[in-house]
Amino acid sequence: MEPLDRFDIAIMRALEREGRLSNNALAEKVGLSPSACSRRLDRLEAAGAIAGYHARLSNRALGHPITVMVHIGLSGQSERQLSEFEAAVRRCPNVLVCFLMSGEYDYLLRVVARDLADFERIHKTHLSAFPHVVRINTSFALREVLDRPAVSLDPGC
Template sequence: MRDTGLDGTDLRILDVLQREGRISNADLAERVHLSPSACHRRVARLEADGVILDYAAMLSPRAVGRPATVFVEITLSGQSDEVLDAFEREVATIPDVLECHLMAGTADYLLKVVARDTEDFARIHRRHLARLPGVAQMHSSFALRTVFKTSALPLG
């Protein structure tokens, strides 16, 4: 592992928190073999240093009516800062877009979009995606099934 300034205890704390974000400080301290006060100080430092960005609840897409996941590859008409900035500004306003990645390869951007169904994706496409500035080409692929999903980063 690169020198990140994180020691083994920090990594154990991060590993547990990634998988069990609602764990109490007392339980976390016990799991990583620290006193509760020392554990709390470490977690606060990891938050202050920007290692821990935030805490969130992971929702079931099906339970909230967004079971369809669509990956959209977008190629822009140009690569100028103005074109990239305009695209990124606008795509960030679309609530159905969960992720947007600037890519190296065949597409300029890869979006992860959630929808109720194919008709809902058609609405998202018409009202939002097709109106994004600088778009030359767009290719959409529907995920048939999520085989594996995690938000936990490898720490080893």
């Protein structure tokens, strides 16, 4: 991708603040014609600088107030083992985030559950049944302090 210029940054900053802007409103905010704004937006999306648009839903409102950070250790790290584990993780709807990690554990998952009994079910039927799992370490989140979808374009700290 070519370097971002001031119009690209302005488009991304405006969408970061208000992702539901129409193209005309976005163009007006950043000082471009609607057609030029649309072309730039298409380019930013195609390049992956804008990864998508979505509503941020509340897990609590959806009946899943428990968040658990789960460290997973596998029996090995061959391409086949990693691929099989990752395919299984994708099939578990309670796993919201999965990172391949360096360090003591191979993966870090963010899992949501309705309550402790529901997490026990998830642990028995999914987490411990995922292929090649040999170690599981869980930590229950007491309170969410911050959950940013991305680094802000506005200057901070």
